[in-house]
Amino acid sequence: MDSLVYYCPQPRSIFLQELIQLSHKPTDQGFSTASIHAGYEPDEYYGSINVPIYASTTFAQNGPNELRRGYEYTRVGNPTITVLEQTVAALEGAEYGRAFSSGMAATDILFRILLKPGDHIILGNDAYGGTFRLIDTVFVAWGVEYTVVDTSNVDEVKAAIRDNTKLIWVETPTNPALAITDIEAVAKAAEGTDAKLVVDNTFASPYLQQPLKLGAYAVLHSTTKYIGGHSDVVGGLVVTNDQQLDEELLFMQGSIGPIPSVFDAYLTGRGVKTLAVRMDRHCDNAEKIAEFLDSRPEVSTVLYPGLESHPGHEVAKRQMKRFGGMISVRFAGGEEAAKKFCTSTKLICLAESLGGVESLLEHPATMTHQSAAGSQLEVPRDLVRISIGIEDIEDLLADVEQALDQLPQ
Ligand SMILES: Cc1ncc(COP(=O)(O)O)c(C=O)c1O
Numbered sequence: 001m002d003s004l005v006y007y008c009p010q011p012r013s014i015f016l017q018e019l020i021q022l023s024h025k026p027t028d029q030g031f032s033t034a035s036i037h038a039g040y041e042p043d044e045y046y047g048s049i050n051v052p053i054y055a056s057t058t059f060a061q062n063g064p065n066e067l068r069r070g071y072e073y074t075r076v077g078n079p080t081i082t083v084l085e086q087t088v089a090a091l092e093g094a095e096y097g098r099a100f101s102s103g104m105a106a107t108d109i110l111f112r113i114l115l116k117p118g119d120h121i122i123l124g125n126d127a128y129g130g131t132f133r134l135i136d137t138v139f140v141a142w143g144v145e146y147t148v149v150d151t152s153n154v155d156e157v158k159a160a161i162r163d164n165t166k167l168i169w170v171e172t173p174t175n176p177a178l179a180i181t182d183i184e185a186v187a188k189a190a191e192g193t194d195a196k197l198v199v200d201n202t203f204a205s206p207y208l209q210q211p212l213k214l215g216a217y218a219v220l221h222s223t224t225k226y227i228g229g230h231s232d233v234v235g236g237l238v239v240t241n242d243q244q245l246d247e248e249l250l251f252m253q254g255s256i257g258p259i260p261s262v263f264d265a266y267l268t269g270r271g272v273k274t275l276a277v278r279m280d281r282h283c284d285n286a287e288k289i290a291e292f293l294d295s296r297p298e299v300s301t302v303l304y305p306g307l308e309s310h311p312g313h314e315v316a317k318r319q320m321k322r323f324g325g326m327i328s329v330r331f332a333g334g335e336e337a338a339k340k341f342c343t344s345t346k347l348i349c350l351a352e353s354l355g356g357v358e359s360l361l362e363h364p365a366t367m368t369h370q371s372a373a374g375s376q377l378e379v380p381r382d383l384v385r386i387s388i389g390i391e392d393i394e395d396l397l398a399d400v401e402q403a404l405d406q407l408p409q
Pocket of ligand 1: 102103104105128130131171175200202203221222223224234235236353
């Protein structure tokens with residue numbers, strides 16, 4: 001797999017430096033204000049309230065290599081994409097943000113920057129199946145080693161750190177078991193080692209949790225989920241306070257090209273403006289549905305960090321604003337009951353993905369996490385993951401109730 005061996009040289013060119021300046025704009029606005037305004041002011045010519053979609057592959061130059069405001073060619077930078085990057089960076093309390101064509105593209109680029117053959121990564125024993133697949137196939141073939149631990153147990157993380165450990169990858173809450181990791185404790189465990197802590201913050205969104213403030217080195221988002229929020233656009237984003245990492249991310253955007261289209265960047269930026277109000281409603285609905293599910297005999301376990309019975313409840317209370325819109329449920333009737341439930345809801349649609357305004361459910365063992373079968377990340381077959389949307393709670397509860405009623409007692 002020699003073709004996969006590429007190291008990231010330091011970016012050098014002037015245009016990169018100019019773009020870095022443009023993107024370096026922290027804000028002290030409140031969360032909702034920043035989600036609507038950070039990164040963009042009405043343009044000076046027409047006063048457009050929304051960021052224009054700069055559908056332009058290239059930008060006129062004043063003279064050879066004399067760029068206007070840093071933009072040269074859209075693969076290496078586009079104003080519509082910059083605004084999205086600045087907005088999400090502001091929401092995470094980060095200095096820098098870089099957008100990618102998907103969450104997986106962003107993950108891949110981060111791995112390429114932070115790892116080289118012979119390095120070691122620590123991964124949680126519950127994580128998005130695609131992240132595991134990328135490590136277990138592409139990066140193992142590239143010569144990277146990995147250890148799977150329960151990252152909610154910081155002693156396990158500490159014990160797994162080796163001299164060649166360069167990356168600790170933490171999802172919290174995890175997909176799909178909703179396990180919680182103490183970000184601050186893991187960041188402390190990594191101190192004094194070469195291991196960088198990266199948090200996949202997709203499930204929480206920056207409204208509920210800001211891992212950089214808890215000591216993480218970088219944060220990854222699948223913006224396909226809560227940030228976009230409407231199940232109509234795929235994207236990824238990485239934020240950090242480390243200027244060198246940001247330069248390398250920018251270099252990779254320009255050198256490899258896994259950037260979002262400008263239309264997608266616009267749509268994602270439109271979605272993020274309502275993140276706070278959507279998240280509060282997701283949380284309101286999820287709290288009620290988790291309680292209802294917990295009261296039902298068909299259900300053996302409700303995995304929701306907002307329930308006091310959840311092993312990560314106290315940590316979640318400390319590091320999250322609220323507990324999120326994702327619930328996983330294990331059924332007393334096993335796999336058969338889980339699958340029956342998946343096909344019995346009428347309003348909640350059986351589909352992969354999450355974080356949109358509409359409620360979705362899925363059976364991870366046979367859908368999103370199929371690639372984890374037989375591994376330490378294998379998902380129990382009696383588990384159903386529900387992404388609680390922002391519909392009326394009465395309708396959601398009625399749908400869950402009628403679906404449960406169809407299961408054998
Ligand atoms: C937690 C998490 N991280 C990353 C990803 C990958 O994101 P994308 O589908 O945008 O490539 C997903 C996708 O489901 C996810 O759930």
